[in-house]
Amino acid sequence: MSTAPRVPGDYSIVSDPERALKYASRHTAGDRTEIIEGVITPMSSPWAHESAAEIVRRQITPRLEQLDLVSGSGDLDLPGSENWYIPDLAVVPAELAEKTEGALLPDQTLLIVEVSSPSNAETDRVVKRRRYGQYGAPLYLLVDRQNRSCTLYSEPTRLGYAAESGPHPFGTPVHLPAPFGLDLDTTRL
Template sequence: MTVMAERALQSPQMSVEEFERIAAFAAKETDDAVTLEFVNGRTGVKKVADGDHNTIVMWLARRCMQMRPDLDLYQTQGLKVEQYREGRARPDAALVPEEHFAGHGEWADPSGVLLVLEVTSFDSDTDQRDRQEKPIAYGAAGIPFYLLIDRGNRTITLYSDPDPKVGYHNRRREAFGAKLSLPEPLGIELDTEKLKQYVD
């Protein structure tokens, strides 16, 4: 059964409004130590990032600043995702035009987001969340690119050509060490050799 067929058979755990109330309460009561997402109709807990995870996000931020100083890389900005904006996700980073999220609330509309980044964690939910559900959710929201840095598989994958029904039509996967181009309108070249240092 395809992921899309499985999604059609599942009923949401709760409404988006109920999730937002629970997420706000959890953030307040735990001083943001717990990050919740609502993807594919279910609540997920996003693991607190480790040092290597954060270093990878900063690695991408430096490359973006060097090659595209007109863009900002926001970390953990909440986004309304999936078809009809029924999901809520906190990507590890979102690449947007400068000051794009100024004035937005906790859960921003994804319009104008150029790329979202996820860096895998070493937990049991990573495969389902980052490799299966997030490509569908981000593609359905119309985000042009999804960049997955997969520490478990030592790969970097660029998803492109979003479609509200299937997620993304195109996927290019490279092993750490390869060069990967983020096409226009981004025009950013990534040499991923450095990523090998952050997986052991």
């Protein structure tokens, strides 16, 4: 018996549980749902949450234009796991974003930003931090609104991240290394 080649983001053929779960999430639960450790989770962000992501986006936008990068909150697939994430903000090469109809993989990003909410803070602090590192996202910025701090994780490994800068209290600049090379003002987060 042969199976169709695996294409990230194409879950029209459901030959295994991971594919079935991701297919069901994409086609029955709606576009704004994540799968976190096998649990389909609807996404809903209050305005304060959206505002924090926008504050980061505005600060990095001039650098994105210089580097031909784009930011957004598109789908990220974590193949081989029961995870499908929609980050609050991800930065990817413009050319890659223009050519990709489905989900991207975390290692195709340059920066992922998650803003915590009371309902998801532990997921962002523990589960996503570990998974983004395991799947090769080079930089993960956690804007922890409950603890009023930012932490930047880098040096992904198969166990998570090897390096951590922070937590930095809101109001303390957070340095984003290359290719960004800028300090984020966290005063208004």
